Amino acid sequence: MNRQQLIDQIRQKKSYLCVGLDTELSKIPQHLMADDDPIYSFNKAIIEATSPYAVAYKINLAFYEQYGLSGWKSMEKTLQAIPENCFVIADAKRGDIGNTSKMYAKTFFETYPYDALTVSPYMGHDSVGPFLEYENKFTIVLGLTSNSGSADFQLLETQDGHVYESVLKKVASWGHPNNLMFVIGATKAEKFAEIRKILPDHFLLVPGIGAQGGDLKNVSLYGLNKDCGLLVNSSRGIIYASNGFDFKEAAANEAMKLQMEMMTYLQSI
């Protein structure tokens, strides 16, 4: 999916919601555990319930890798259950020297049909470059993350602002808004105005609302641009809204609440 197609989906659904599939066996409804592949059954149901309200899905690879081969199988099947009009993100935080990043790019952009992959910037230019060579695929580079540890290195002061600001400026110069996005945590809503000065056009993937405490209103107020420019992710707040027989309805309801709030903010752009 390219940038314009993503914007069209956002306009149609009046939503910039991304649903995070951080699926854990210990948290899904008990009645699914008899299924052959409970993770897939759960994900499929969640996708069916939330896809009227979400424009994107984010698969958090760690949750699948923990189960080894069977987890990768569940991940593969989950990918097939996501409707074609949704933008699909591999949240895998990959990145390595050039010849190795090339293999990760192949994994997520060829072997598997993801639209986007999260990438860590620590190793610099040649670690990010191979991902940018794909047309109509997005590299989503970590900028300022939502967790408490983000202060340790991302907020170190350099001669040119904080480390994360150097990351945003330098990485933005390696690509363009059609192949690059950045992760900016919702818990840093006060930074969005400054970040929009550095990145007026890029989409930002924003985790951290819900369980992590970020605030959709402020993120939207300072983060929206003329094309929307935001994908706001919620994982636990939607997918674990209930662990009973009503889990689909509960997830749909939480997704719908976020979508309705987003619709009001979209009216201002």
Add this chain to the structure above:
Amino acid sequence: MNRQQLIDQIRQKKSYLCVGLDTELSKIPQHLMADDDPIYSFNKAIIEATSPYAVAYKINLAFYEQYGLSGWKSMEKTLQAIPENCFVIADAKRGDIGNTSKMYAKTFFETYPYDALTVSPYMGHDSVGPFLEYENKFTIVLGLTSNSGSADFQLLETQDGHVYESVLKKVASWGHPNNLMFVIGATKAEKFAEIRKILPDHFLLVPGIGAQGGDLKNVSLYGLNKDCGLLVNSSRGIIYASNGFDFKEAAANEAMKLQMEMMTYLQSI
């Protein structure tokens, strides 16, 4: 394997060589391609040929993930082919918010029996912490990497030295030499003396000799400590020494040459 057992292996084999299994179908000998799992056949042969000279193996996950499920199967089987007295590293550069890093730790330290995992420090304390909770497992955090892109962010100047120096100091305070190592590229041999002032006791995983141009002599001169404290990795220079019928002998020969050179440097500690 714990730190003392690793040191014992280094003393027995008179080697601090790590062989990197960056295995690609396009580079292995043609006659293996008829096997059921050519990647596994190749790795098994390389391991048999090099294990007299190597104390560690490093599996570069990207090379396996690119083939999807079949790649993960080859990786699983490869793990089983590595002798028990070798230290096994998952080179996966993982790292995410706390609840997700916990899943990656489970993947590589429970689901799979790795001794160590490479981790990116960009997301800070809670992204590294979950890996450090395992006894007799090592978290190998990226410090100063061997690639050209390392200059982009690792060498930014902060009030407290370069970014990578902040990483070494801060991350070292979260663990100890029994559960932490750092990646320092061989192409930065001139930095090893300074780095040893910050990290006198930690093991350093050193990629970048051979294909990337790093120099074993200088790395050893400035990097060895009283317990050795180095694992020097070679991947392409060993495993692709020949792609003919003599690939095992050629790999053994390259590994032996490095081991013999290492033996002379070990005499000085």
